[in-house]
Amino acid sequence: xxxxxxxxxxxxxxxxxxxxxxxxxxxxxxxxxxxxxxxxxxxxxxxxxxxxxxxxxxxxxxxxxxxxxxxxxxxxxxxxxxxxxxxxxxxxxxxxxxxxxxxxxxxxxxxxxxxxxxxxxxxxxxxxxxxxxxxxxxxxxxxxxxxxxxxxxxxxxxxxxxxxxxxxxxxxxxxxxxxxxxxxxxxxxxxxxxxxxxxxxxxxxxxxxxxxxxxxxxxxxxxxxxxxxxxxxxxxxxxxxxxxxxxxxxxxxxxxxxxxxxxxxxxxxxxxxxxxxxxxxxxxxxxxxxxxxxxxxxxxxxxxxxxxxxxxxxxxxxxxxxxxxxxxxxxxxxxxxxxxxxxxxxxxxxxxxxxxxxxxxxxxxxxxxxxxxxxxxxxxxxxxxxxxxxxxxxxxxxxxxxxxxxxxxxxxxxxxxxxxxxxxxxxxxxxxxxxxxxxxxxxxxxxxxxxxxxxxxxxxxxxxxxxxxxxxxxxxxxxxxxxxxxxxxxxxxxxxxxxxxxxxxxxxxxxxxxxxxxxxxxxxxxxxxxxxxxxxxxxxxxxxxxxxxxxxxxxxxxxxxxxxxxxxxxxxxxxxxxxxxxxxxxxxxxxxxxxxxxxxxxxxxxxxxxxxxxxxxxxxxxxxxxxxxxxxxxxxxxxxxxxxxxxxxxxxxxxxxxxxxxxxxxxxxxxxxxxxxxxxxxxxxxxxxxxxxxxxxxxxxxxxxxxxxxxxxxxxxxxxxxxxxxxxxxxxxxxxxxxxxxxxxxxxxxxxxxxxxxxxxxxxxxxxxxxx
Numbered sequence: 001x002x003x004x005x006x007x008x009x010x011x012x013x014x015x016x017x018x019x020x021x022x023x024x025x026x027x028x029x030x031x032x033x034x035x036x037x038x039x040x041x042x043x044x045x046x047x048x049x050x051x052x053x054x055x056x057x058x059x060x061x062x063x064x065x066x067x068x069x070x071x072x073x074x075x076x077x078x079x080x081x082x083x084x085x086x087x088x089x090x091x092x093x094x095x096x097x098x099x100x101x102x103x104x105x106x107x108x109x110x111x112x113x114x115x116x117x118x119x120x121x122x123x124x125x126x127x128x129x130x131x132x133x134x135x136x137x138x139x140x141x142x143x144x145x146x147x148x149x150x151x152x153x154x155x156x157x158x159x160x161x162x163x164x165x166x167x168x169x170x171x172x173x174x175x176x177x178x179x180x181x182x183x184x185x186x187x188x189x190x191x192x193x194x195x196x197x198x199x200x201x202x203x204x205x206x207x208x209x210x211x212x213x214x215x216x217x218x219x220x221x222x223x224x225x226x227x228x229x230x231x232x233x234x235x236x237x238x239x240x241x242x243x244x245x246x247x248x249x250x251x252x253x254x255x256x257x258x259x260x261x262x263x264x265x266x267x268x269x270x271x272x273x274x275x276x277x278x279x280x281x282x283x284x285x286x287x288x289x290x291x292x293x294x295x296x297x298x299x300x301x302x303x304x305x306x307x308x309x310x311x312x313x314x315x316x317x318x319x320x321x322x323x324x325x326x327x328x329x330x331x332x333x334x335x336x337x338x339x340x341x342x343x344x345x346x347x348x349x350x351x352x353x354x355x356x357x358x359x360x361x362x363x364x365x366x367x368x369x370x371x372x373x374x375x376x377x378x379x380x381x382x383x384x385x386x387x388x389x390x391x392x393x394x395x396x397x398x399x400x401x402x403x404x405x406x407x408x409x410x411x412x413x414x415x416x417x418x419x420x421x422x423x424x425x426x427x428x429x430x431x432x433x434x435x436x437x438x439x440x441x442x443x444x445x446x447x448x449x450x451x452x453x454x455x456x457x458x459x460x461x462x463x464x465x466x467x468x469x470x471x472x473x474x475x476x477x478x479x480x481x482x483x484x485x486x487x488x489x490x491x492x493x494x495x496x497x498x499x500x501x502x503x504x505x506x507x508x509x510x511x512x513x514x515x516x517x518x519x520x521x522x523x524x525x526x527x528x529x530x531x532x533x534x535x536x537x538x539x540x541x542x543x544x545x546x547x548x549x550x551x552x553x554x555x556x557x558x559x560x561x562x563x564x565x566x567x568x569x570x571x572x573x574x575x576x577x578x579x580x581x582x583x584x585x586x587x588x589x590x591x592x593x594x595x596x597x598x599x600x601x602x603x604x605x606x607x608x609x610x611x612x613x614x615x616x617x618x619x620x621x622x623x624x625x626x627x628x629x630x631x632x633x634x635x636x637x638x639x640x641x642x643x644x645x646x647x648x649x650x651x652x653x654x655x656x657x658x659x660x661x662x663x664x665x666x667x668x669x670x671x672x673x674x675x676x677x678x679x680x681x682x683x684x685x686x687x688x689x690x691x692x693x694x695x696x697x698x699x700x701x702x703x704x705x706x707x708x709x710x711x712x713x714x715x716x717x718x719x720x721x722x723x724x725x726x727x728x729x730x731x732x733x734x735x736x737x738x739x740x741x742x743x744x745x746x747x748x749x750x751x752x753x754x755x756x757x758x759x760x761x762x763x764x765x766x767x768x769x770x771x772x
Contacts, residue, residue: 089575090103090104090105090107090174091103091571091575091577094577095514095516095569095571098460098468098469098470098504098505098506099178099179099180099182099470099504099520100178100179100180100504100518100520100565100567100581101176101177101178101179102124102125102176102177102178102179103174103175103176104120104124104174104175104176104177105173105174106173106174108120108175109169109172109174109175110169110769111675111686111716112686112688112714112716112730112732113212113716113728113729113730113765113767114169114730114732115168115169115212115214115221115223115244115732115763115765116136116164116165116166116167116168116169117164117165117167117169117172117175117196118136118137118139118164118165119134119714119732120169120175121139121164121175121194122671122690122712123642123671123673123688123690124175124177124644124671125177125622125624125644125646125671126141126142126177126179126192126581126620126622126644126646126669127139127140127141127177127194128140128143128666128669128692130145130664131739132710132739132758132760133710133712133733133737133739133760134216134712134732134733134760134761134763135248135250135760136163136164136165139151139164139194140191140664140665141177141179141191141192141194142191142192142583142618142620142622142646142648142665143191143620143646143648143650143662143664143665143666143669144190144191144618144662144665145191145664146663146664147188147526147527147528147529148189148190148191148526148662149189149191149192149193149194150185150186150188150189150192150193150194151164151193151194151196152185152193152194152195152196153195153196153198153303153342154195154196154197154198154301154344155185155195155197155360156344156362156399157186157421158196159340159342159364159366159395159397160366160395160423160425160530162340162366164196166281166305166307166338167196167283167305168223168225168242168244168283170210170225170227170240170242171198171199171225171240171242171283171285171303172196172197172198172199173197173198173199173200174197175194175195175196175197176193176194176195176197177192177193177194178192178193178194178195179192179520179565179581179583180192180502180504180520180522180563180565181193181500181502181522181523181524181563182458182470182472182502182504183456183457183458183472183473183474183500183502184403184415184417184456184458184472186419186452186454186474186476187474187476187498187500187502187522187523187524187525188476188524188525188526188527189524190524190525190526190559190561190563190585190587191585198240198285198287198301198303199227199238199240199285199287200238200287205229205230206229206724206771206772207226207227207228207229207771207772208226208227208769208770208771208772209224209225209226209227209769209770209771209772210223210224210225210226210767210768210769210770211223211224211767211768212224212765212766212767212768213765213766214246214763214764214765215763215764215765216247216248216249216761216762216763216764217249217761219247219248219249220245220247221244221245221246221247221763222244222245223242223243223244223245224242224243224244225240225241225242226239226240226241226242227239227240228240234290234291234292234293235288235289235290236288236289236290237286237287237288237289238286238287239286240284240285240286240287241282241283241284241285241286242282242283243280243281243282243283244280244281244282245279245280246277246278246279246280247276247277247278247279248276248277248279249274249275249276249277249761250273250274250275250276250277250758250759251272251273251274251275251758251759252272252273252756252757252758252759253270253271253272253273253756253757254269254270254271254273254754254755254756254757255268255269255270255271255754255755255756256268256269256270256271256544256546256752256753256754257269257751257752257753257754258750258751258752258753259750259751260749260750260751261749261750263751267319267320267321267324268319268320269317269318269319270317270318270319271315271316271317271318271542272315272316273313273314273315274313274314274315275311275312275313275314275332276311276312276313277309277310277311278309278310278311279307279308279309279310280307280308280309281305281306281307281308282305282306283303283304283305284302284303284304284305285301285302285303285304286301286302287299287300287301288300288301295349295350296347296348296349296350297347297348298345298346298347298348299344299345299346299347300343300344300345301343301344301345302341302342302343302344303341303342303343303344304340304341304342305338305339305340305341306337306338306339307337307338307339308335308336308337308338309335309336309337310333310334310335311332311333311334311335311336311372312332312333313331313332313333314329314330314331314332315327315329315330315331315332316328316329316330317329317330322379325378326376326384326385326542327376327377327378327384327385328377328378328379329376329377330374330375330376330377331374331375331377332372332373332374332375333372333373334370334371334372334373335370335371336368336369336370336371337367337368337369337370338366338367338368339366339367339368340364340365340366340367340395341364341365341366342362342363342364343362343363343364344360344362345360345361345362346358346359346360347359353406354406354407355404355405355406355407356404356405356406357402357403357404357405358402358403358404358405358417359400359401359402360399360400360401360402360403361399361400361401362398362399362400363396363397363398363399364395364396364397365394365395365396365397366393366394366395366396367392367393367394367395368391368392368393368394368395369391369392369393370389370390370391371388371389371390371391372388372389373386373387373388374386374387374388375387385433385434386433386434386435387431387432387433387434387539388430388431388432389429389430389431389432389539390428390429390430391427391428391429392427392428392429393425393426393427393428394425394426394427395423395424395425396423396424397421397422397423397424398421398422398423399419399420399421399422400419400420400421401417401418401419401420402417402418403415403416403417404416404417408461409461411461411462411468412459412460412461412462413459413460413461414457414458414459414460415457415458415459415460416455416456416457416458417455417456417457418453418454418455418456419452419453419454419456420452420453420454421450421451421452421453422449422450422451422452423449423450423452424447424448424449424450425446425447425448425449425530426446426447427446427447427448428446429446431539433602436601436602437601446482446483446534447482447483448480448481448482448483448492448530448534449480449481449482450478450479450480450530451478451479452476452477452478452479453476453477454474454475454476454477455474455475456472456473456474456475457472457473458470458471458472458473459471459472466507466508466509466510467505467506467507467508468505468506468508469503469504469505469506470502470503470504470505471501471502471503472501472502472503473499473500473501473502474499474500474502475497475498475499475500476497476498476500477495477496477497477498478495478496478497478527478558479493479494479495480492480493480494480495480528480530480533481493481494482533482534492533492534492554493554494528494533494554494555494556496527496557496558498523498525498558498560499523500522500523500524500525501522501523502520502521502522502523503520503521503522504518504519504520504522505518505519505520506518506519507519514570514571515568515569515570515571516568516569516571517566517567517568517569518565518566518567518568518569518581519565519566519567520563520564520565520566521563521564522562522563522564522565523560523561523562523563524561524563525558525559525560525561526558526559526561526591527558528553528556528557528558528591528610531552532552532553532556532591532610533552533553533554533556534552534554538550538551540606543605543606544606544752544754545595545606545703545745545747545752546743546744546745546752546753546754547606547754548595548605548606548607548608549605549606549607549608550593550607550608550609551607551608551609552609552610553609553610553611556591556610556611556612557589557612558589559587559588559589559590559591560587560588560589561585561586561587561588562585562586563583563584563585563586564583564584565581565582565583566581566582566583567579567580567581567582568580572627572631573631574627574628574630574631575628576626576627576628576631577624577625577626577627578624578625578626578627579622579623579624580621580622580623580624581621581622581623581624582619582620582621582622583619583620583622584617584618584619585617585618585619586615586616586617587615587616587617587618588614588615589612589614590612590613590614590615590616590652590654591610591611591612591613592610592611592613592652592655592663592699592700593608593609593610593611593663593699593700594608594609594610594611594700594702594703595607595608595700595702595703595745595747596609597747597748613652613654613655613700614652614653614654615652615653615654616650616651616652616653616662617650617651617653618648618649618650618662618665619648619649619650620646620647620648620649621646621647622644622645622646623644623645623646624643624644625641625642625643625644626640626641626642626643627640627641628640628641629641637676637679638676638677638679639674639675639676639677640674640675640686641673641674642671642672642673642674642675642688643670643671643672643673644670644671645668645669645670645671646668646669646670647667647668648665648666648667648668650662650665652698655698655699655700655701656698656701657698658698659695659696659697659698659704660698661695661697661698662697663697663699664697664705664707665695665697666692666693666695666707667693667695668692668693669690669691669692670689670690670691671688671689671690671691672688672689672691673686673687673688673689674686674687674688682719682720682721683717683718683719683720684717684718684720685715685716685717685718686715686716686717686718687713687714687715687716688713688714689711689712689713690710690711690712690713690714691709691710691711691712692709692710693709694706694707694708694709694740695707702745702746702747703743703744703745703746704743704744704745705741705742705743705744706741706742706743707740707741708738708739708740708741709737710737710739711735711737712732712733712735713733713734713735714730714731714732714733714734715730715731715734716728716729716730716731717729717730723771724770724771724772725768725769725770725771726768726769726770727766727767727768727769728765728766728767728768728769729764729765729766729767730764730765730767731762731763731764731765732762732763732765733760733761733762733763734762735762736759736760736761736762737760738757738758738759738760739757739758739760740755740756740757740758741755741756741758742754742755742756
C-alpha cells in the first residue's frame, strides 16, 4: 500500500495528523509543507470548525476499518517528511463560513479579461450594475443601490469619490460578497456587502506581466500591469502596479414632451448629444508583510491611484416652439483629475493562551479637481449663454480598529472590538451663468466632517455536530457636520446611532452529503450620504422636471431595516454548487428624492432633494447553479456551466402603485455562462449572457422612471502556449444594443415626459499574460 495521510485545517489554527503503515525497505517521500494560512485582517473570519471535525470523524472511521500493521523491523534511515496542506478553495471557504459569504478569486477575475471590476461584478449572483452596458454605474445587490449595498476596500469603507470602474482587476486578489450584515463590519448593509480585497502576498516566485490593448470604435485603450514578488529574510513583498489609457465615444438622443392640463402638446424637444473622452492613469498597490521572531506579524499595504481625463461634447437642440428654445447648439469642454492614496496596516499578536489581538490603522487622502465650460448658441451662431463650473474637492480620513479573539473551546470563539473613523471634506464650487451665480451659495466654500464610533462583539459556536451559529451585536454612532453652505443658512449637523443585533446559523445535513441550510435574522441600516445631507446644489444645464438640479436635506434620518434570510445549498463532488436563497427586508424611514420648483437668483428652477417618506418592504429569491457537465454525464466534453437568477419584489407604502418599488430596483436579473476546454488543444472558449429586463419605478406620487432591457453578451478565447505564457482574446457587449431610459413628471396640471436612447459599443481586448 502507498503512504496515506490526511490533513486538516481550520481558519483559526491548523494541525496535521499522519497514519503511515510501515513496510520493510519502505522510504518516506519528501513533500513540501504549505499550510493553509489563517485569515488576513481584511478577510471576514467567520469559518466554522465543523468542517474539520467532520473530516476527523470520517478519518477515525476509516482507521478503525483498517487492519493493524504487523510488527516489522524498524527502518534504519528515516528521512524527513514534509506535508503539503492545500489552501481552501473558494467553495470550501463558502461552505465553512457561518455567515453567507461568496468568494470569487483570480479564476473568476481573469476569465473574461475584463478591464474593470464593474464588468466582473455584473455576472455575480444577485448583483446588478446601473447605467448602460460598458460604461459602469452604481453597484447594487438585490437591485438595491444608493447606499443599500456596502462597498469595502480591504475591509474598510471605500474612499469618497472612488469608483470601482477605475480599479483594474489585476490589482485585486478576490471579491467577497456577504449577503447579510456582520458585527465585525459596519452594518450599513441592508442589501449586503461587497468587499474588494487587493492583491496579497504572491505565492509564486515568478514575475507576472500582463499587456493588453482594447479596441472600441477604432479607439485604442492599452493597459500594462506588473506583479513583482520577493522575500528578504522575514520580509515578504509583492509590488503591484498598472498603467492605462482610454478613449471613448458616447452618443445619446433625448426626446422631451410637455402637455398642459387639457392634454394639448405645448413643447417638444429633440436633443442629440455627442462626446469624446480621453483618459489615462496609473495604480500602485504594493504589499509588505513581516513576521517577527515572537510570532507577531505586520502587514502594510498602500494604494495609490491617479487619473486624468479630457472631454469634448456637442449638443444640438430642435424645439417646438422654436422661439422659446434655450439654445440651438452647444459646445462643451471639460477636464478633471482624480488622485488619492490610502494606506492599510494590520498587526497581529498571539498570546500564550492562543487568543489573538489584531490592530488596524489606516488613513487616506484624495483630491478631485474638475472644470467645465459650456457655450450655447442660437440657430444663427450667436452666443447666448456661457455656463462655467469649477469644482475642487479634497477628502481625508483616518481610521483605527482593534479586535480581540479568544477560543473558549474546540468549537467556540468569542471576539470583540472597536472601530474609530474620522473623515473631512473641503469643497469649493463655483457655478456661473454669464458671470452670475446660479445659486445663492455658488462660490462659497464647504467644509464637512464625519465622526464614526463603533463597538462590537461576536460569538461563534457549535450547538451540535451539525449546527453552527454566530451571534453578534454592534453599536455604531455617526456625526456629520458642515459649515454654512449659504450666507443665509446655518451650519448643518446630523447625529445618529444604531444598535444592530445579528444572528446567523448553519444546519449541516447528516450523512455523506455536503448539503446545508442557512438562516439569518439581522438588523441593519442606511445612513444618509454626505451629498444627501449637505444642501450644496448640482446644476443641470438643461433644467426641467425630468432633468432637475440636485440638492441635499440636513434633516434626514437613517433608514432602519430588519432582515430575514433562508438558504439551501447543495455542494457537488466536482467543485459545483446549487443553491436557493430567500430574503426579506422591512425598511423604516425610507429616503427618496422629490422634485419641486424652487426660486433661485436666476429664476424658478426644478430641484430634486431627498426626504424620508415612510416604510418599505423588499423581498426576493436568488438561485444559483454552477457545475461541470461531467459531474452528471461522465462522457460529456469538458464544459463548465455557470448560471444565476434573481427575482425581486418591493413596495413603498407611502407611494401609490403600481410599480411603487424601491428606487431603480429591477424586477429580475439573470446570468448564464459556459466554458469549454478543447480536448488535445491548449484552448479554452467561453462566454456569458447578462440579462435585466425593462422595468418601471414610481419614485413619488408625481414622478415615474423607466429603464430599458439590458442584454450583454461577453465571449472569450484563451490559448496557453505554456504554463508561463498565454494569450486571451475577448469581446465585451458583443451585440451592442441601444440602452433606453425615461421619466415622467406630472405636477401643477402639467405633464412632462423625457426619454433617452444611448448607443453602446463592443469592446475587443487582446491580452498577453506571462510569468518571468
